[in-house]
Amino acid sequence: MRRTRRRGDDAQAVLETALVIPILLFLVCNFIAVMVQVTVQEQLNSATALAAQSRFQAPESAIDAVGTRCCGLHGVTLITAGLPTGCRYAAETFYGTMTTYVGLLHWTAATLCTSGGDSGDASNPPRQPVGYNGSPTNAEVSCDIGSITAAGVVVRGYVDRTLNPPAGLEVVTCNASASLDFSNTPLAWGVFWTPTIHAQAEALPPPFRQ
Amino acid sequence: MGGEFEGVVRLRRMPHARGQALLEFAVVLPLFLLCLIGALDAGLWAVQTSAEVSAVQEAAMIASSAGSSPVSEKAPDARAVTAAISGRLHSALFGTAIESWCATDANGACAPDNTQQCPLTPAQVQAADGPRVVVVCVSEADPPACTKPPPGQSSPWPLGCDDSPMITVRVIGFVASLVPPGFGPGAGGFELPTDISATTHTLRFAP
Numbered sequence: 001m002r003r004t005r006r007r008g009d010d011a012q013a014v015l016e017t018a019l020v021i022p023i024l025l026f027l028v029c030n031f032i033a034v035m036v037q038v039t040v041q042e043q044l045n046s047a048t049a050l051a052a053q054s055r056f057q058a059p060e061s062a063i064d065a066v067g068t069r070c071c072g073l074h075g076v077t078l079i080t081a082g083l084p085t086g087c088r089y090a091a092e093t094f095y096g097t098m099t100t101y102v103g104l105l106h107w108t109a110a111t112l113c114t115s116g117g118d119s120g121d122a123s124n125p126p127r128q129p130v131g132y133n134g135s136p137t138n139a140e141v142s143c144d145i146g147s148i149t150a151a152g153v154v155v156r157g158y159v160d161r162t163l164n165p166p167a168g169l170e171v172v173t174c175n176a177s178a179s180l181d182f183s184n185t186p187l188a189w190g191v192f193w194t195p196t197i198h199a200q201a202e203a204l205p206p207p208f209r210q
Numbered sequence: 211m212g213g214e215f216e217g218v219v220r221l222r223r224m225p226h227a228r229g230q231a232l233l234e235f236a237v238v239l240p241l242f243l244l245c246l247i248g249a250l251d252a253g254l255w256a257v258q259t260s261a262e263v264s265a266v267q268e269a270a271m272i273a274s275s276a277g278s279s280p281v282s283e284k285a286p287d288a289r290a291v292t293a294a295i296s297g298r299l300h301s302a303l304f305g306t307a308i309e310s311w312c313a314t315d316a317n318g319a320c321a322p323d324n325t326q327q328c329p330l331t332p333a334q335v336q337a338a339d340g341p342r343v344v345v346v347c348v349s350e351a352d353p354p355a356c357t358k359p360p361p362g363q364s365s366p367w368p369l370g371c372d373d374s375p376m377i378t379v380r381v382i383g384f385v386a387s388l389v390p391p392g393f394g395p396g397a398g399g400f401e402l403p404t405d406i407s408a409t410t411h412t413l414r415f416a417p
Contacts, residue, residue, distance in 0.1 A: 013234065021241065028245050028252075035256035042260045043406075046267040050410045053271070057374060057411045068369050085373070089411045096378065096409025097270075 029190030036187075037180055037195050040101045044176055044199040047097035048141065052174040052203035054093035055143050058085035071095040078112060078136040087113035087135070087143060090174060094141040104185070108177035110142035111135050143174040173202050251388045255402060261302030262344075262381050262406045265295040269379040270408035273323070273348045287320035288312040291379060292346040303344065305386030311335070311345035323350035328380045332403035335383040342401050344383030350412075351376045373411070380407040 359367035391399025
């Protein structure tokens with residue numbers, strides 16, 4: 001029996017191609033998007049870690065003078081007057097390091113420095129945390145010194161004396177969150193998800209601190 | 211036809227069917243290779259960029275340190291920083307040369323970091339050092355000198371004059387890749403641009 005090609009065979013080949021090529025491109029787009037996400041996550045981790053270490057690189061009692069400002073992305077300025085200089089150092093380091101892929105990121109705004117920490121534990125109740133009034137709330141990174149866990153809830157601004165009595169162990173914790181938006185890139189053709197990335201880093205004060 | 215093969219249909223490939231298969235193959239093969247190379251290159255690029263990010267972070271900590279003495283005012287220069295992180299970079303950036311970017315002084319040593327001008331674009335590195343080269347550049351931004359505050363202003367003046375210097379480490383250039391000529395973003399071929407930097411305040415004591 002001889003089988004001759006019919007018009008339907010050609011149509012089938014075109015249909016197969018029309019199905020396979022978009023699927024292939026969809027897979028490649030999403031593969032590239034995952035790679036971009038991994039890379040941005042790495043950079044966010046790095047910027048947050050450096051910011052946490054910078055928090056202690058200012059003199060311990062230094063306070064930013066009236067009129068001091070710094071560093072926001074997209075033309076946003078952070079007013080740091082009245083805050084510990086270390087808070088501004090942390091922000092400057094974060095923004096100075098997080099320089100690439102910023103067009104893909106939608107940041108979660110945070111308070112730059114909520115508090116500076118105070119000593120206390122269960123047997124020696126902590127005083128109120130040292131609050132920093134006027135800390136900018138439009139920062140892309142937040143850095144706080146100290147935290148305790150009370151009833152399963154992390155309360156920032158305290159230093160747990162049990163870790164290193166009597167002064168407590170000053171640990172700075174920096175956080176940054178953003179969502180990755182591909183809608184303005186060629187990948188938007190095949191990437192329909194918007195991943196959220198988050199980085200947290202902790203640092204201890206260096207042994208020789210001013 | 212008969213016996214055990216009776217009822218079995220034999221298909222003979224027609225010459226034009228073979229031609230069509232060849233044509234389909236010719237169309238699909240470049241697409242397949244494009245996707246394969248694209249996926250491989252995306253993975254390679256992610257590995258290389260991750261290595262660069264972690265190396266630059268380490269480099270920033272080294273460059274912002276006090277060097278050999280806790281009271282030293284001179285930061286490690288680009289050559290010292292490059293030597294410290296080149297092992298980590300070499301393991302990921304295969305096929306790419308890693309060099310220091312430093313203007314030299316009269317003795318051939320790197321000039322102080324606060325006089326260094328890092329390249330602004332990967333193309334600038336390519337023009338200076340050739341293809342598939344990344345450079346490690348260390349620059350320092352010093353605060354303005356403190357002066358007597360004008361009437362009505364408090365010291366220190368100007369604002370930020372008592373800050374510690376800021377160190378920026380930059381890895382910039384073109385890394386080797388599988389991208390053929392004409393397909394990369396601004397690349398001459400078989401390379402992709404990279405520009406990763408990290409900034410931090412120094413750990414040095416104020417003079």
